[in-house]
Amino acid sequence: MTKFILGKHSSSQFSQEMESIRNHLLRMGGLVEKQLGDALEALLNNDSAVAEKVLITEDEVDELEKRIDEECARVLALRQPAAIDLRTILAVSKCVSDLERIGDESAKIAQQSLEQEGELPMSLVGVKHIGHSVKHMLNSALDAFARFDADKAIEAAAHDDEVDTEYQAAMRSLVTLMMEDPRSITRVLNLMWVLRSLERVGDHARNICEQVVYLVKGKDVRHFSVDEMLAAVQNKRHGGEPE
Amino acid sequence: MQKAPQQGRDVKLSARGVKVFYDDTAAIKGIDLELMDKEVVAFIGPSGCGKSTFLRTLNRMNDTIKGCRVEGEVLLDGEDIYAPSVDVVMLRARVGMVFQKPNPFPKSIYENVAYGPKIHGLARGRGDLDDIVEQSLRRAGLWDEVKDRLNQPGTGLSGGQQQRLCIARAIAVSPEVILMDEPCSALDPIATTKIEELIAELSSQFTIAIVTHSMQQAARVSDRTAYFHLGEVIEVNATEQVFTQPENPLTEAYITGRFG
Numbered sequence: 001m002t003k004f005i006l007g008k009h010s011s012s013q014f015s016q017e018m019e020s021i022r023n024h025l026l027r028m029g030g031l032v033e034k035q036l037g038d039a040l041e042a043l044l045n046n047d048s049a050v051a052e053k054v055l056i057t058e059d060e061v062d063e064l065e066k067r068i069d070e071e072c073a074r075v076l077a078l079r080q081p082a083a084i085d086l087r088t089i090l091a092v093s094k095c096v097s098d099l100e101r102i103g104d105e106s107a108k109i110a111q112q113s114l115e116q117e118g119e120l121p122m123s124l125v126g127v128k129h130i131g132h133s134v135k136h137m138l139n140s141a142l143d144a145f146a147r148f149d150a151d152k153a154i155e156a157a158a159h160d161d162e163v164d165t166e167y168q169a170a171m172r173s174l175v176t177l178m179m180e181d182p183r184s185i186t187r188v189l190n191l192m193w194v195l196r197s198l199e200r201v202g203d204h205a206r207n208i209c210e211q212v213v214y215l216v217k218g219k220d221v222r223h224f225s226v227d228e229m230l231a232a233v234q235n236k237r238h239g240g241e242p243e
Numbered sequence: 244m245q246k247a248p249q250q251g252r253d254v255k256l257s258a259r260g261v262k263v264f265y266d267d268t269a270a271i272k273g274i275d276l277e278l279m280d281k282e283v284v285a286f287i288g289p290s291g292c293g294k295s296t297f298l299r300t301l302n303r304m305n306d307t308i309k310g311c312r313v314e315g316e317v318l319l320d321g322e323d324i325y326a327p328s329v330d331v332v333m334l335r336a337r338v339g340m341v342f343q344k345p346n347p348f349p350k351s352i353y354e355n356v357a358y359g360p361k362i363h364g365l366a367r368g369r370g371d372l373d374d375i376v377e378q379s380l381r382r383a384g385l386w387d388e389v390k391d392r393l394n395q396p397g398t399g400l401s402g403g404q405q406q407r408l409c410i411a412r413a414i415a416v417s418p419e420v421i422l423m424d425e426p427c428s429a430l431d432p433i434a435t436t437k438i439e440e441l442i443a444e445l446s447s448q449f450t451i452a453i454v455t456h457s458m459q460q461a462a463r464v465s466d467r468t469a470y471f472h473l474g475e476v477i478e479v480n481a482t483e484q485v486f487t488q489p490e491n492p493l494t495e496a497y498i499t500g501r502f503g
Contacts, residue, residue, distance in 0.1 A: 008501065011500060079500075080459055082499055083498055083499050084499055086486070218488035
């Protein structure tokens with residue numbers, strides 16, 4: 001693992017502020033992860049109580065988003081962070097938006113589950129599968145952030161390609177379903193929205209992974225394929241510092 | 244380790260294996276560093292790391308300090324400035340210096356700037372000298388503020404103006420390199436901004452080495468930044484890289500304020 005955890009700042013208050021930002025981001029990540037899990041549960045088990053819970057959590061997530069952004073702005077203004085600290089602030093403020101969007105997508109899924117009348121007729125295997133994948137991605141991304149682990153982040157990002165493939169396949173089968181039984185169109189469309197949301201969650205989780213790579217390695221790997229990411233990270237810094 | 248010099252620029256000043264001793268204590272333990280033509284290099288590092296001492300070796304300001312001994316070579320356009328044949332006064336005209344505290348001569352504003360060109364015989368007659376004084380004050384961004392009181396004492400100016408007067412004095416003799424030793428440490432933020440803008444403008448004509456304790460200042464004004472640590476240069480790199488992605492953990496610790 002990369003040894004990036006440096007000692008404390010000469011200003012202990014600065015250290016505390018940075019620690020607080022990281023902690024708040026991880027707390028927000030935890031909340032959003034729970035939201036996503038609950039939204040899927042609500043949909044799959046047709047449980048309206050759980051769906052309500054997801055919607056209520058939204059406020060808390062939004063509040064944390066604003067709070068973290070404020071903390072970042074404060075550190076930028078008062079501490080003029082550099083190097084790892086600067087990268088932390090930049091990465092966190094980007095991750096915060098992605099997390100908030102994942103929260104939004106989860107809320108949309110919860111909303112869909114509330115609107116669906118009775119059992120969904122068709123198989124939910126696709127949703128279950130993709131849901132599981134993106135949940136795992138998000139979990140790994142947050143874990144990589146907490147541990148400063150760029151390798152793990154890239155590994156998690158790699159799953160996004162699988163999610164996209166599964167998404168395409170699930171969409172095709174739903175189109176077939178609508179053609180076979182036009183009466184199902186409304187309900188299938190709802191399901192398509194859910195799939196779409198999950199696919200977006202995968203994209204946001206991947207964005208977080210990219211920010212972790214930036215945070216740890218200082219390399220901007222946005223819009224890179226997984227292979228390009230790996231190459232960028234392996235192209236070590238010239239300093240010859242020990243790993 | 245030193246990054247390859249920037250493309251298309253010639254080496255102006257080159258230090259090779261420079262060591263400086265104060266009596267038996269080594270203040271600089273062997274530095275290799277090159278300043279490119281018309282480049283701004285910032286020297287940063289904790290107090291006592293040797294950055295000012297090193298800066299002073301570049302125009303032999305250490306000569307006057309008792310017990311100070313310099314080893315190694317400093318080449319200006321390929322010629323050793325420590326060679327016996329070198330005229331130190333001429334050297335300091337080519338490699339000028341601006342100090343921490345503004346130190347105008349106790350003379351008029353005009354005389355402060357005119358002094359150097361006069362002793363170096365750079366002006367042919369009064370008109371020529373007037374031109375040099377005006378040009379230098381203009382390039383130092385001071386002309387408009389002092390043009391109506393050139394005969395008043397330089398010491399009567401504000402701190403920021405005095406520092407710009409010292410810069411005007413330094414550039415009046417058409418140096419090739421300007422060394423600045425914490426030029427803004429005695430100035431308020433507005434005066435500091437003016438000096439920083441001035442550095443940016445001057446960098447099109449001069450090679451500038453600046454010692455600063457303000458890392459933000461180093462980040463703002465320099466092309467490359469050298470990090471000094473216990474008498475050695477630990478890292479020299481493009482300033483942008485040093486402040487976003489330093490190579491050396493010691494540099495990182497220092498610029499992120501984790502230095503014990």
